[in-house]
Amino acid sequence: MTGGSVAPGGGAAPRGGAPAGAGPVPGGMVTPGGMAPQGGASLRLPAEHFVAGIVFLVAGGAGLVWIAPELARGLYQSPHVAGVTHLFTLGWLTTTIFGALYQLIQVALGASVRSERLGHVGFWFFVPGVAVFAPGVMTQSVVLHHAGLTGIGIGLACAIVNIAMSLKSAAIRDVVWYSVAVSMTYLCTTFILGIVLVHNIHTGFLGGGRVTTVAIHLHVAIIGWVLIMIAGVSRRLLPMFLLSHTVSPRLNAASVAFLASGLAILAWGLTAAPPSVAWAGLVLIEAGLAAFVVQGARNMRARKRPGLDAGLLHVRAALVVFVIAGLLAPFVLHRGADHRGLATIYILTGLLGAIGVMVMGLQYKVVPFLAWVARYRGRVGRERVPVVAQLTSPRAGRVGLALALGGVALLDLGVIMVQPLVAYAGAALFFAATVNFMLQLRHAAWGTIA
Amino acid sequence: MTRGARKEGPVLPTDRVSDVLARDERLVEVFVGVSQHFTKLRNAGIRKVMARLATVQQAAQLAGVPLQSLLDALNSALGVASPAATAAPSGDAPVVQSASSDSRSPGAPDATASAGAAEPAWIHERVVDLDVRPALAAGKEPFDTIMATVAKLKPDEVLRLRAPFEPAPLYAVLGKRGFEHHTRRDNPDDWSVWFRRNPEGVAARPAAAATAGSAQQPGAVRAPAAPGSAAAYGVDVVLDVREMEPPEPMVHTLEAAENLEAGQVLLQVNVRVPEFLLPILDQRGFSYTVDRVAADEVHVRIQRS
Numbered sequence: 001m002t003g004g005s006v007a008p009g010g011g012a013a014p015r016g017g018a019p020a021g022a023g024p025v026p027g028g029m030v031t032p033g034g035m036a037p038q039g040g041a042s043l044r045l046p047a048e049h050f051v052a053g054i055v056f057l058v059a060g061g062a063g064l065v066w067i068a069p070e071l072a073r074g075l076y077q078s079p080h081v082a083g084v085t086h087l088f089t090l091g092w093l094t095t096t097i098f099g100a101l102y103q104l105i106q107v108a109l110g111a112s113v114r115s116e117r118l119g120h121v122g123f124w125f126f127v128p129g130v131a132v133f134a135p136g137v138m139t140q141s142v143v144l145h146h147a148g149l150t151g152i153g154i155g156l157a158c159a160i161v162n163i164a165m166s167l168k169s170a171a172i173r174d175v176v177w178y179s180v181a182v183s184m185t186y187l188c189t190t191f192i193l194g195i196v197l198v199h200n201i202h203t204g205f206l207g208g209g210r211v212t213t214v215a216i217h218l219h220v221a222i223i224g225w226v227l228i229m230i231a232g233v234s235r236r237l238l239p240m241f242l243l244s245h246t247v248s249p250r251l252n253a254a255s256v257a258f259l260a261s262g263l264a265i266l267a268w269g270l271t272a273a274p275p276s277v278a279w280a281g282l283v284l285i286e287a288g289l290a291a292f293v294v295q296g297a298r299n300m301r302a303r304k305r306p307g308l309d310a311g312l313l314h315v316r317a318a319l320v321v322f323v324i325a326g327l328l329a330p331f332v333l334h335r336g337a338d339h340r341g342l343a344t345i346y347i348l349t350g351l352l353g354a355i356g357v358m359v360m361g362l363q364y365k366v367v368p369f370l371a372w373v374a375r376y377r378g379r380v381g382r383e384r385v386p387v388v389a390q391l392t393s394p395r396a397g398r399v400g401l402a403l404a405l406g407g408v409a410l411l412d413l414g415v416i417m418v419q420p421l422v423a424y425a426g427a428a429l430f431f432a433a434t435v436n437f438m439l440q441l442r443h444a445a446w447g448t449i450a
Numbered sequence: 451m452t453r454g455a456r457k458e459g460p461v462l463p464t465d466r467v468s469d470v471l472a473r474d475e476r477l478v479e480v481f482v483g484v485s486q487h488f489t490k491l492r493n494a495g496i497r498k499v500m501a502r503l504a505t506v507q508q509a510a511q512l513a514g515v516p517l518q519s520l521l522d523a524l525n526s527a528l529g530v531a532s533p534a535a536t537a538a539p540s541g542d543a544p545v546v547q548s549a550s551s552d553s554r555s556p557g558a559p560d561a562t563a564s565a566g567a568a569e570p571a572w573i574h575e576r577v578v579d580l581d582v583r584p585a586l587a588a589g590k591e592p593f594d595t596i597m598a599t600v601a602k603l604k605p606d607e608v609l610r611l612r613a614p615f616e617p618a619p620l621y622a623v624l625g626k627r628g629f630e631h632h633t634r635r636d637n638p639d640d641w642s643v644w645f646r647r648n649p650e651g652v653a654a655r656p657a658a659a660a661t662a663g664s665a666q667q668p669g670a671v672r673a674p675a676a677p678g679s680a681a682a683y684g685v686d687v688v689l690d691v692r693e694m695e696p697p698e699p700m701v702h703t704l705e706a707a708e709n710l711e712a713g714q715v716l717l718q719v720n721v722r723v724p725e726f727l728l729p730i731l732d733q734r735g736f737s738y739t740v741d742r743v744a745a746d747e748v749h750v751r752i753q754r755s
Contacts, residue, residue, distance in 0.1 A: 106725055107722070240696065243695060304693055369697060372697060373697065380700060381701065381704025381705045
């Protein structure tokens with residue numbers, strides 16, 4: 001009895017119409033609905049995305065030091081802060097997610113990447129686009145704005161079309177599939193809102209509605225694009241890493257549903273509806289966040305091995321910081337733009353402390369694994385090869401986590417105290433965390449393993 | 451209902467009785483209508499045990515009725531067209547026959563079952579008795595108790611199981627664990643089955659132990675050549691990697707695969723399709739089939755091309 005991939009009679013049916021029970025044949029045959037891509041997936045496409053993403057992460061870390069004084073004064077809307085924020089959001093998070101998706105849709109959804117070439121084309125438009133756009137935001141240069149947005153737009157279009165067509169052929173349509181589809185939709189929305197905001201810089205047509213538009217743009221990006229994606233794909237990733245396959249995934253689905261609906265209602269409430277609608281949206285978002293955190297905690301509790309490696313320590317820490325960010329959200333909604341410091345703390349905690357640390361943790365699991373496959377797959381089973389854990393330093397991983405969390409904490413403290421020096425210290429720590437992270441992954445990919 | 455079980459369409463020979471009954475509990479009476487042998491299905495405990503383990507084909511064999519008659523009756527009750535009965539190959543379904551020759555048809559007279567059939571001497575040696583008739587009469591499922599008792603058996607002990615019906619599905623379940631059996635029916639509702647570990651199931655494969663690479667592969671389980679188990683899976687080595695974190699499944703599977711002899715088959719039991727492993731198998735000249743048997747269970751059979 002199967003999910004449809006076994007021919008009546010119980011035998012494994014090979015692909016290509018061979019009679020059931022014919023037995024395995026050279027080259028490998030797969031049951032109808034089976035998911036092995038002939039020839040396997042290229043690692044180059046995700047690898048180039050991860051490399052570029054990490055470069056942007058370190059650049060963002062350096063930029064954080066530069067904007068620390070402005071952060072301490074709660075000037076989260078300054079062009080400098082906006083530019084550095086886009087290094088993190090567009091440069092690191094979005095590039096990394098695209099790279100991960102090019103692997104995940106095959107592993108988790110049984111879909112082949114529609115076009116590797118389109119993936120590379122999209123990459124080579126998107127990455128230079130971000131590299132031009134972020135400085136353009138910092139300097140408010142019209143030329144860089146337009147050039148950057150053009151590159152970003154073409155890159156996004158290539159990636160979205162590529163992934164959407166890959167999703168269409170997916171053998172599995174579960175919460176992972178839907179979370180990818182929903183988050184890609186919110187990514188499009190984010191880009192449109194971004195164009196609106198850039199246009200407003202030149203024309204001022206939003207007037208007093210600019211702050212609200214920035215808030216919506218930020219939440220659509222962070223929650224709609226990134227968090228929904230993480231909540232959905234963690235359905236596969238956490239049980240795989242934690243060996244917690246017995247945990248029911250129902251909360252993953254609930255999380256995605258609440259986040260997606262809550263975000264839309266929040267955006268509506270902030271723009272064209274009574275405040276109570278925005279609060280209703282926030283309640284749903286909080287419910288979605290709670291479901292995500294509880295699901296993650298359940299997976300942690302049900303894990304087969306007691307110890308946690310650096311990646312999973314990051315994930316666990318991020319779950320805690322998500323709770324903190326969730327607790328701040330109602331106060332931010334209540335105070336609105338009046339309390340700049342509160343809003344700045346909320347963004348730092350949510351973006352860097354929760355999302356940032358979570359993505360670092362997941363990258364700690366995925367990137368060394370892919371590096372290991374690339375380096376040793378020809379030798380596995382024939383000779384002794386290093387284990388994945390040897391590709392990174394556990395101690396450096398824990399130090400990096402402490403640097404990242406300490407950095408965010410000091411940044412928040414600097415904002416509370418309106419003390420640039422404290423904010424500088426926090427930014428320096430976070431920058432050190434990004435450098436440490438880059439060195440770890442560099443060693444996994446190219447370092448000499450004892 | 452088992453994961454992956456169909457809720458619509460015709461009843462097939464390979465459908466489990468429990469899945470058929472899950473579609474409509476009233477189908478119990480359809481079974482009974484075909485053969486009085488199925489009155490036991492009215493008992494909740496028996497239904498839990500037998501129905502879960504036995505397929506429609508096995509049920510027909512147990513009751514001694516034509517498979518097509520049973521299929522026609524069930525599908526007619528469900529209002530669907532009945533397919534022509536194509537019995538599952540013996541290699542794909544658990545073997546229903548007992549290792550000894552005296553227990554096939556419930557309709558056979560007692561004298562045939564218990565007299566004249568040569569009983570092996572081992573059924574009298576170090577016997578551990580387990581009578582599940584009271585539990586079943588009380589509507590309880592004894593499967594866990596049976597398996598717990600089996601787990602505690604010493605290598606030279608023999609389990610004598612008494613049940614109100616022939617526990618044919620247990621032959622395959624325990625067969626996969628290396629047990630042979632002898633069955634005797636004393637009365638229509640008093641069956642004794644003796645199970646013991648088949649010494650030949652271990653001794654028959656000394657080459658497998660030597661050629662499967664490092665002796666202590668985590669999760670590696672030797673699939674002994676006990677009656678029924680080899681036919682059920684058709685493998686020489688079973689590697690359950692569901693408790694391993696990537697890339698350990700790939701490492702252990704490739705190590706085991708590299709030590710396969712020509713004609714030997716390795717079965718990897720995984721939670722997901724091993725996307726990174728399959729291209730490597732292709733490159734190294736192995737052939738394989740991938741079979742998703744449940745939502746979170748995938749079987750990959752590997753052998754040298």
